[in-house]
Amino acid sequence: MKIYRESLIEMKKIVARLTEQTTDLEIERRVTAIVENVRKNGDEALKDYEQKFDGISLDNFKVSTAKIDEAYDNLPSEIKESLLLAKKNIISYHELEKEQGFIDTNTPGIIRGQKVTPLERVGIYVPGGTAAYPSTILMTTLPAKIAGVGEVIMVTPPQKDGISQTVLAAAKVAGVDAVYQIGGAQAIAALAYGTETVPAVNKIVGPGNIYVATAKKQVFGKVAIDMVAGPSEIGILADKDAKPNELAADLLSQAEHDVRARAILITDDEQLAQVVSDQVTKQLATLPRRDIATRSINERGFIAVMKSIPEMFELMNVVAPEHLEVQLEDAMKYLSLIRNAGSVFLGRYASEPLGDYVAGPNHVLPTGGTAKFSSPLGVYDFVKKTSFINFSKESLVDDLKAITTLARVEGLEAHARAIEERFNQKEN
Amino acid sequence: MKIYRESLIEMKKIVARLTEQTTDLEIERRVTAIVENVRKNGDEALKDYEQKFDGISLDNFKVSTAKIDEAYDNLPSEIKESLLLAKKNIISYHELEKEQGFIDTNTPGIIRGQKVTPLERVGIYVPGGTAAYPSTILMTTLPAKIAGVGEVIMVTPPQKDGISQTVLAAAKVAGVDAVYQIGGAQAIAALAYGTETVPAVNKIVGPGNIYVATAKKQVFGKVAIDMVAGPSEIGILADKDAKPNELAADLLSQAEHDVRARAILITDDEQLAQVVSDQVTKQLATLPRRDIATRSINERGFIAVMKSIPEMFELMNVVAPEHLEVQLEDAMKYLSLIRNAGSVFLGRYASEPLGDYVAGPNHVLPTGGTAKFSSPLGVYDFVKKTSFINFSKESLVDDLKAITTLARVEGLEAHARAIEERFNQKEN
Known part of the structure; x- marks a missing residue:
């Protein structure tokens, strides 16, 4: 896998370029x-x-x-x-x-x-x-x-x-x-x-x-x-204590989906980056879908080595991955640093495929950086809301002046008259 | 205003035709x-x-x-x-x-x-x-x-x-x-x-x-x-006790927005329909924006006379108006009959312009029938959700068989292996 060792500012530019969308x-x-x-x-x-x-x-x-x-x-x-x-x-x-x-x-x-x-x-x-x-x-x-x-x-x-x-x-x-x-x-x-x-x-x-x-x-x-779905993605944050064979296997679990799938590892450990890259190559050899996974890894995957854990999170929030694994010591404590991700897998045993099948949270998730503004598919996608109001005559009187003032400021005379019509003496 | 006296089934067809969208x-x-x-x-x-x-x-x-x-x-x-x-x-x-x-x-x-x-x-x-x-x-x-x-x-x-x-x-x-x-x-x-x-x-x-x-x-x-906004709409449900001058004023408060705005009254009272239509004509004469409102009323507005209150609600749910006024006796009790509407105004003093300005619910609302699947603009539009999981080793073991079974049914071998990699004896 390609390993970048750039500054945070440089890496943000690289991510922006890599994730640019095109319209056909x-x-x-x-x-x-x-x-x-x-x-x-x-x-x-x-x-x-x-x-x-x-x-x-x-x-x-x-x-x-x-x-x-x-x-x-x-x-x-x-x-x-x-x-x-x-x-x-x-x-x-x-x-x-x-x-x-x-x-x-x-x-x-x-x-x-x-x-x-x-x-x-x-x-x-x-x-x-x-x-x-x-x-x-x-x-x-x-x-x-x-x-x-x-x-x-x-x-x-x-x-x-x-x-x-x-x-x-x-x-x-x-x-x-x-x-x-x-x-x-x-x-x-x-x-x-x-x-x-x-x-x-x-x-x-x-x-x-x-x-x-x-x-x-x-x-x-x-x-x-729902959000227009793109190819699957995984972003992994890992420190020196993470298991390279497990990280490689998790990266490949997304890469096998599609040649356009994206597998990303961000770490603060140079040695881990190298060992994971080797593991990916080794595990690829025996995968049934190795042709797809190899293209995905070579063309779209990468490893970024950053200076610190806060930098790792900052870069990952720019990626805004569909799936985010936090393979760091004491993973739960980092929840508040995560701003943009579809679904988060915390700790060694929260391997991404667990979420694909049986954990319970939805696996239809925002891709292509849309986790910056979109949510997993959920019950909230299948309902809509309707507001309602009921006002007494006295309550409408209390608000009458403000309504008619604003309506006339906006040049909407019929709006003002609709309220005033309630209080006209004549009956029709 | 045009007054229809068709059956429910015929009125549904008319509404479908009137609200058809076109793409330019x-x-x-x-x-x-x-x-x-x-x-x-x-x-x-x-x-x-x-x-x-x-x-x-x-x-x-x-x-x-x-x-x-x-x-x-x-x-x-x-x-x-x-x-x-x-x-x-x-x-x-x-x-x-x-x-x-x-x-x-x-x-x-x-x-x-x-x-x-x-x-x-x-x-x-x-x-x-x-x-x-x-x-x-x-x-x-x-x-x-x-x-x-x-x-x-x-x-x-x-x-x-x-x-x-x-x-x-x-x-x-x-x-x-x-x-x-x-x-x-x-x-x-x-x-x-x-x-x-x-x-x-x-x-x-x-x-x-x-x-x-x-x-x-x-x-x-x-x-x-947010939802792609179309022209403003009001739908009013009214019975014989509603005030025609107030209904007409409320219809015009939407009609003055735009020649493509839509004002609809559905009632079970033939006489009310006629009096409201006359009132609309009368009130139009003195409106500053009467040119706009007249075109809206003539080209897009209508009154439908239906047989019963349940029929009135059924037709209005097909219209799915941006604003819905319920000008019926004991209006609150009908809340459960309303399926499709952006914002609902219940009772005589809940005139639509009240909601435009000071009542509190949002006035950016689904138009053009999109209330069938969209909500008013709200706080929920400005957040997104992220799911997260944390599993113990034992909990992952409990689910291992189901995950690997489903992964292999789907032909995703790398998914199965990512889970199994956690339990391989060899360390890399």
């Missing part, structure tokens, strides 16, 4: 055409695209309940038990995210409050082929169910041999309400606008390739979306 | 060019655009603290007091929106939690000319400050006679940290990417015209944005 206008244009076509022509357009992109001709997109039940019944018990353990822990964590709204009755004559309402219907996107992760189906569906969403619609690209049995079983474990075999930008368009067979949803979540991400961004506004 | 590809293209130019050429591009679009040549975009202080000192006391009352009530309401994070220590050996961190820097957009509302400066800045945001940057288009004194004074009342005289898509690009003089922010909020809204959508992902 050609993909934008292609996606716009797909979205417009599906919006206008519905199922017919979906059929054309599935034939064209996936080489599959379908009469009916919807997967029958019988097929889903069958997949669940045939699931090997070891996998079933693992999914059920994951489900239990995801639920117990996400229950803590539930919001209650509030009501303020402290001023006589005035009631002010906020109510929390679940979205009516949401769509979850599940990538096809080797990127169809059963764990992600739990991570996207369960928070929606806990929020009280009425209906969760799953879409996933059709496969020559049919949808993976594990994926269908996971859909049943998670409580998905319906599964449609559609993928790509066309699936996002179908969820946003609805077709003859696919119901329109209020929000679309879940990871996907660049076409899916671009389509999500384009339909944003018509529906809500 | 020509504006999209122009905005893309502006954003790219500002991203590449910074201040130089900003100067060119301000000259071109606003006809104003500026050497320095930043408004001096002295100018802001002067505006505040010269503010008429009536306006100052009104702004301070609004500030007090906005703060007391938004304090109730603060989130605390959580920590779960119920399982020995396992710590799971979520921390809440304010965004570091946010930008607020304030439209120019007659749409520069001091009240909106309070509504966007105060929640950010309550959330703990380090720096709030305000941008607003330069004006021939200089920025409005009331706007500058409101910026001081709200606690804005810096004001830049830039507007339009170029201002959004500057906030997203930063220039030599304008600092890059993590999130951009606030209303603007179609260029501003399009630019916000385009930079979404690089930074966070």
Whole structure:
């Protein structure tokens, strides 16, 4: 792995350069055409695209309940038990995210409050082929169910041999309400606008390739979306006492996802940097996905050697990684130094894949530096808030002068008159 | 006003048609060019655009603290007091929106939690000319400050006679940290990417015209944005006992905003519908902004007469209005029937302009049906969440089998090995 030994200020520039985003206008244009076509022509357009992109001709997109039940019944018990353990822990964590709204009755004559309402219907996107992760189906569906969403619609690209049995079983474990075999930008368009067979949803979540991400961004506004997901990332902060073999293994667990995945180690120990780099090379040799992982490590990974632990945190806050491991002595005490990260793994035994599967916190996380302003997918993504007020006549009188003054300052005479109309003598 | 007397099913179709969104590809293209130019050429591009679009040549975009202080000192006391009352009530309401994070220590050996961190820097957009509302400066800045945001940057288009004194004074009342005289898509690009003089922010909020809204959508992902704002809306539910003159005045308070604003009344009383329609015509005659309000009422407003109160709510939930007035007997009891609305005004004295200024809940609200999935602007918009876990060795052992099983089902061998590496005998 490339090892940098630059100053903090220099490293910040390097990180900014490495993480710069680019927009592909050609993909934008292609996606716009797909979205417009599906919006206008519905199922017919979906059929054309599935034939064209996936080489599959379908009469009916919807997967029958019988097929889903069958997949669940045939699931090997070891996998079933693992999914059920994951489900239990995801639920117990996400229950803590539930919001209650509030009501303020402290001023006589005035009631002010906020109510929390679940979205009516949401769509979850599940990538096809080797990127169809059963764990992600739990991570996207369960928070929606806990929020009280009425209906969760799953879409996933059709496969020559049919949808993976594990994926269908996971859909049943998670409580998905319906599964449609559609993928790509066309699936996002179908969820946003609805077709003859696919119901329109209020929000679309879940990871996907660049076409899916671009389509999500384009339909944003018509529906809500979660953050546009980029390649996976891990940032590790480690001192001289961390175990190089474990750090290398954790770096590779992200690198194997995607050639564009990013694995970063920041340490204050020159020797550790060198040993981890060697370990990465050694462990790569026996990985089934070594071609992907090698490219990710060589093209996008790096190790930075900094002068002190505060400098390490300062640089990592600029990276704002999706996953952050703190492999430092007494890791918990550093929580207050972390500003920007999706999910934090504290201490030697909080290895990143633990969070991918069974720990409970969500694994759909902000990538590409968006942890500076975005949160993990959560129950809060599947509700919206509505404020409300109730005022007595006397309370409105108390505020009348301020309202009419501000309305007229803003040139909005009808606003002022609406209040004054309550106090006009004449009745109409 | 147009009065519909259709069935619920027919009315739902009419609402869907009336609220359909369209995309203007020509504006999209122009905005893309502006954003790219500002991203590449910074201040130089900003100067060119301000000259071109606003006809104003500026050497320095930043408004001096002295100018802001002067505006505040010269503010008429009536306006100052009104702004301070609004500030007090906005703060007391938004304090109730603060989130605390959580920590779960119920399982020995396992710590799971979520921390809440304010965004570091946010930008607020304030439209120019007659749409520069001091009240909106309070509504966007105060929640950010309550959330703990380090720096709030305000941008607003330069004006021939200089920025409005009331706007500058409101910026001081709200606690804005810096004001830049830039507007339009170029201002959004500057906030997203930063220039030599304008600092890059993590999130951009606030209303603007179609260029501003399009630019916000385009930079979404690089930074966070609030929902893309459309024209203002009011939906009123009223029964035979509601006061027609007050309903008409409230409808007009939204209609005067914009020719594209939408004012809707849904009632179960045929006679009320007719009288309100007459009142609207009568009150329009003396409104200073009657040209705007007349077009809004004629082209986009309507009254629907439905069969029952439940039908009225069902239709209004399809409209999902930005502002919803419930002018029904015993209004509070209907809170549970409301699913989709930005802000709800219950009872005769909760007239919509009360919420625009001094009641306390935010007036930056979801428009165009987006209340189906979006919330009022709030303190929650200015923080992000980070999950964290800490596991003991024994707790990781308990989960080892489930993690490695799921990792291998997903074809992610390096994930499984990262966990197993913790328990390898050999030390490296």
